[in-house]
Amino acid sequence: MKLAAVTAAITLVAAGCAESERGDGSSGEGQDTFIFGAAGAPDVFDPFYATDGETFRPARQIFETLITHEPGTANLAPGLAESWESNEDGTQWTFHLRDGVTFHDGTEFNAEAVCFNFDRWYNQPTAAGQAQAVYYADVFGGFAQNQGDYGESNYVSCEATDELTAVITLREFNGSFPAAFSLTSLSISSPTALQQYDADNVRQEGEAFIYPEYATSHPVGTGPYRFVEYDEAEGVIRLEAYEDYWGEPARTRNLIFQIIPDEAQRRQALDAGQIHGYDFPSPADYASLEEAGYNLMVREPFNILYLGINQAGNPALTDLRVRQAIAHAINREELVRTRLPEGAEVATQFIPDTVVGYADDVQTYEYDPDRARQLLAEAGYPNLTLRFHVPTEVTRPYMPNPQEIFETIAADLQEVGITIEQVSLPWNGGYIDAIRQTPDHDLHLLGWTGDFNDPVNFVGTFFGRPSNEFGINDANSAEMFAAIAAANSIVDAEEKEAAWQQVNRDLLSQWLPAIPISHSPPAIVVASNVSGLVPSPLTQEEFSTVVVE
Amino acid sequence: MLRVVIRRLLQMVLTLWVLSVLMYVWLRNLPGGPVSALLGERATPERVAELERQLGYDQPIWVQYGRWLNRILHGDFGTSLRTGDPVLEELGRAFPATIELSFFALLFAVGLGIPLGYLAARYRGSLLDNAVVIGSLVGVAVPVFFLGYLLQESIAEGLAWLPPSGRQSVTINATHVTNFFILDGILTREWDASLDALKHIILPAITLGTIPLAVIVRITRASVLDVLNEDYVRTAEAKGLKARTIRGRHVLRNAMLPVVTAIGLQTGLLLAGAVLTERVFVWRGLGFLLAEGITERDYPRLQALILLSALVYVVVNLLVDLSYAIIDPRVRVR
Numbered sequence: 001m002k003l004a005a006v007t008a009a010i011t012l013v014a015a016g017c018a019e020s021e022r023g024d025g026s027s028g029e030g031q032d033t034f035i036f037g038a039a040g041a042p043d044v045f046d047p048f049y050a051t052d053g054e055t056f057r058p059a060r061q062i063f064e065t066l067i068t069h070e071p072g073t074a075n076l077a078p079g080l081a082e083s084w085e086s087n088e089d090g091t092q093w094t095f096h097l098r099d100g101v102t103f104h105d106g107t108e109f110n111a112e113a114v115c116f117n118f119d120r121w122y123n124q125p126t127a128a129g130q131a132q133a134v135y136y137a138d139v140f141g142g143f144a145q146n147q148g149d150y151g152e153s154n155y156v157s158c159e160a161t162d163e164l165t166a167v168i169t170l171r172e173f174n175g176s177f178p179a180a181f182s183l184t185s186l187s188i189s190s191p192t193a194l195q196q197y198d199a200d201n202v203r204q205e206g207e208a209f210i211y212p213e214y215a216t217s218h219p220v221g222t223g224p225y226r227f228v229e230y231d232e233a234e235g236v237i238r239l240e241a242y243e244d245y246w247g248e249p250a251r252t253r254n255l256i257f258q259i260i261p262d263e264a265q266r267r268q269a270l271d272a273g274q275i276h277g278y279d280f281p282s283p284a285d286y287a288s289l290e291e292a293g294y295n296l297m298v299r300e301p302f303n304i305l306y307l308g309i310n311q312a313g314n315p316a317l318t319d320l321r322v323r324q325a326i327a328h329a330i331n332r333e334e335l336v337r338t339r340l341p342e343g344a345e346v347a348t349q350f351i352p353d354t355v356v357g358y359a360d361d362v363q364t365y366e367y368d369p370d371r372a373r374q375l376l377a378e379a380g381y382p383n384l385t386l387r388f389h390v391p392t393e394v395t396r397p398y399m400p401n402p403q404e405i406f407e408t409i410a411a412d413l414q415e416v417g418i419t420i421e422q423v424s425l426p427w428n429g430g431y432i433d434a435i436r437q438t439p440d441h442d443l444h445l446l447g448w449t450g451d452f453n454d455p456v457n458f459v460g461t462f463f464g465r466p467s468n469e470f471g472i473n474d475a476n477s478a479e480m481f482a483a484i485a486a487a488n489s490i491v492d493a494e495e496k497e498a499a500w501q502q503v504n505r506d507l508l509s510q511w512l513p514a515i516p517i518s519h520s521p522p523a524i525v526v527a528s529n530v531s532g533l534v535p536s537p538l539t540q541e542e543f544s545t546v547v548v549e
Numbered sequence: 550m551l552r553v554v555i556r557r558l559l560q561m562v563l564t565l566w567v568l569s570v571l572m573y574v575w576l577r578n579l580p581g582g583p584v585s586a587l588l589g590e591r592a593t594p595e596r597v598a599e600l601e602r603q604l605g606y607d608q609p610i611w612v613q614y615g616r617w618l619n620r621i622l623h624g625d626f627g628t629s630l631r632t633g634d635p636v637l638e639e640l641g642r643a644f645p646a647t648i649e650l651s652f653f654a655l656l657f658a659v660g661l662g663i664p665l666g667y668l669a670a671r672y673r674g675s676l677l678d679n680a681v682v683i684g685s686l687v688g689v690a691v692p693v694f695f696l697g698y699l700l701q702e703s704i705a706e707g708l709a710w711l712p713p714s715g716r717q718s719v720t721i722n723a724t725h726v727t728n729f730f731i732l733d734g735i736l737t738r739e740w741d742a743s744l745d746a747l748k749h750i751i752l753p754a755i756t757l758g759t760i761p762l763a764v765i766v767r768i769t770r771a772s773v774l775d776v777l778n779e780d781y782v783r784t785a786e787a788k789g790l791k792a793r794t795i796r797g798r799h800v801l802r803n804a805m806l807p808v809v810t811a812i813g814l815q816t817g818l819l820l821a822g823a824v825l826t827e828r829v830f831v832w833r834g835l836g837f838l839l840a841e842g843i844t845e846r847d848y849p850r851l852q853a854l855i856l857l858s859a860l861v862y863v864v865v866n867l868l869v870d871l872s873y874a875i876i877d878p879r880v881r882v883r
Contacts (some may be wrong), residue, residue, distance in 0.1 A: 006729065018724075018726045018733075018736035019737065020737040020739050022722045033720055035720070044633065051588060052587070052593055085631040131600050131602075131603045134591060134596060148599045148602070148603070149598070204605075206616075206625065206626060206627045207604055207617065207628075207630070207848055207849045208627065209604075209628075209630070209633060210633060211633045217635060220851070230644055232632065232833075233716075233717070234716060234717060234833070235833055236717075236719045238719075256719050258719050259830050260714065261831070261841065262831070264698075265714050267711040268701055268705065268714060272709065273705060274712060274713070274714070274715045275716070298723060314753050357701070375642075399771055427589075428581050428844060428846060430580025430581040431579045431581070432588075432592045433597075434580070434589075436594055436597070437594055437597065447590070467593075468594060484580070524716060544873060
């Protein structure tokens with residue numbers, strides 16, 4: 001009794017102290033709110049320091065890039081820049097900016113703001129910040145003062161020639177331009193907020209990175225939504241429509257991301273009406289989701305799953321005939337039909353057919369076990385044993401079920417006399433390290449989702465430089481590296497396309513450093529009362545068009 | 550006495566130090582690492598090397614350990630790699646969630662367990678008794694995650710009576726003061742927020758409370774049966790005391806001793822069950838933090854979590870031992 005009385009007294013006293021922080025007493029946000037189930041927490045809110053999709057998804061609603069994509073495609077479209085052009089050798093890019101755009105903090109968007117951002121990226125002051133700027137380093141190579149193992153920066157300057165014209169000068173052209181200007185990492189932030197919240201002050205302390213306030217709680221862009229709060233206790237990110245947005249205003253006032261790591265729980269939350277949608281439902285759930293009346297949207301595939309071959313792993317794999325035998329041994333039609341979601345396609349090369357440089361006439365490797373055996377015999381390896389690395393505890397958009405895919409491929413390979421030793425490792429528990437850092441593997445499954453529509457983002461990433469993953473180096477693959485570098489430096493569109501087509505032909509016929517398997521369409525699912533969402537092949541949906549009825 | 554205290558304190562420090570070394574070596578020998586977990590497909594050897602160099606993971610393990618120990622000794626438990634927040638801050642957010650959940654799980658287990666156990670003993674051999682005995686057997690045996698999914702599927706999804714996961718509806722937009730969400734609603738007079746949090750806690754509390762419930766039911770029943778057969782109960786009956794007085798004053802009170810011990814033990818075990826329950830119900834408590842830390846290989850978070858749990862455990866043990874020493878002089882001499 002005494003305890004109850006004391007508790008009641010404390011509660012009453014405390015009740016007098018704590019203030020509700022709710023604005024104008026409203027509790028329900030009703031249909032004015034779109035709640036999306038996210039699979040993970042964002043690392044930061046400053047996309048410049050980010051690499052993963054869970055971080056980019058909220059960032060894309062808050063920020064905009066100079067160039068964006070036509071809704072539902074990977075084709076470039078005007079973003080914050082209404083138009084752009086380059087000089088003849090592709091080293092100078094002139095952006096004509098949109099008028100009447102403001103940042104969420106009221107700062108005016110203009111050429112100076114653009115240059116402020118480019119200069120900020122180039123002048124990253126801390127080693128920690130540079131190490132985290134992964135996309136920038138991929139595109140521009142290095143920084144003003146490199147504090148790590150980076151190359152010379154490809155960025156020279158940004159000049160505001162008038163209020164709405166920004167001219168960006170590069171040291172040399174490469175194929176990433178201009179598509180790289182559409183990368184979410186290269187979103188334009190408010191210069192005022194960047195300075196006010198100390199955006200560049202990323203530090204390493206103890207065994208972790210410490211981010212400035214800008215990246216944790218004050219991201220300011222020009223997008224249709226502005227950042228409200230990230231409630232870590234609840235795992236909820238709240239955004240609100242930006243009233244002075246330059247374009248079509250957001251159709252739903254509140255946008256909430258609720259973090260639910262487990263897919264089964266996301267599905268339950270959707271069933272219970274707690275969330276309105278989530279990304280990457282497992283293909284095994286497609287039928288039941290559609291049956292339950294949800295709106296399952298399958299994107300156009302913009303990814304690749306390949307069977308990696310490590311030429312340094314086993315001497316037999318240096319023989320092209322052995323690699324060709326492996327290609328002939330795999331029944332990819334069957335694999336795609338039985339193991340991958342509807343809409344998946346057999347990949348004939350390492351880029352989807354929507355990417356520049358796709359060649360219709362590459363050498364294809366039909367399923368032909370006899371030919372495979374014959375090639376193995378010719379090469380002198382009729383009884384080959386290969387280690388096959390398979391990731392566990394992971395699904396990727398291009399690889400919804402690694403174990404099943406492995407089993408199918410392994411069975412095909414055993415069929416032609418190759419003995420397979422399975423090596424299973426958790427994705428976060430050593431898989432990536434094992435195939436990227438060490439030469440100690442023969443075959444493995446991996447893939448890629450494209451960041452922008454250019455072959456260098458696929459082919460260049462995999463095969464453009466020496467790598468432990470494929471056991472390619474200057475001694476055995478100099479020709480391939482040179483061909484990719486050459487194609488990547490061509491400015492003229494027609495020449496460029498022809499050069500990449502040739503690279504793709506040679507990749508399949510002469511070099512075959514890996515075997516392209518499939519392109520799988522990742523899906524996104526929303527409740528039946530949700531409309532207006534346009535699925536993007538780059539998985540870069542903008543939620544401002546979403547309506548909840 | 551002072552010597553005992555000093556000796557025990559020294560032992561405690563030694564225990565924690567050995568544990569910290571073992572933990573550090575174990576964590577750093579887990580395959581994979583936070584950097585490749587972070588970069589995924591983008592984990593090229595150069596990128597990984599650069600980030601590892603930045604974070605000091607390229608140093609020999611004893612150098613890393615020395616630096617870490619030095620920081621711990623200065624009260625710095627580190628920063629989570631995943632969130633960039635100090636681990637103590639993360640703990641401050643997650644701890645109330647786990648305590649709230651454990652409290653309601655225990656409330657469920659005790660509030661239902663003692664009456665059920667008592668009634669089963671009193672009507673021994675009845676239908677109720679049989680049901681309770683079988684039910685408690687099932688209750689002890691059912692895996693936590695299975696029960697969790699079962700409740701989600703049936704009550705939350707099938708009947709749609711309660712929310713399937715989370716601590717509060719996101720649309721409630723509640724004000725958080727203490728991070729005990731139910732209490733926060735009362736403090737700020739956001740009654741709907743309290744009610745909503747209460748609805749969210751029911752299924753996880755039942756899930757987490759089921760094993761303790763089953764244990765408490767069984768022990769209460771057995772203990773009450775024992776007491777009912779005691780001579781003093783027969784004497785009281787013979788004296789013509791009212792049945793209610795006998796039950797309340799003589800039976801229940803005496804039967805409670807082992808039950809209280811059991812409740813104490815079960816409270817300690819709740820934390821272990823909370824890891825699974827929190828995962829199933831997306832309950833952002835300590836267990837959730839730990840599970841996420843392991844998936845992401847968040848070294849600083851895991852190190853702090855493990856060390857702090859060990860610290861609590863060792864300190865509680867020390868206090869218990871010291872209390873023995875106070876009660877029983879023979880312990881001091883040893």
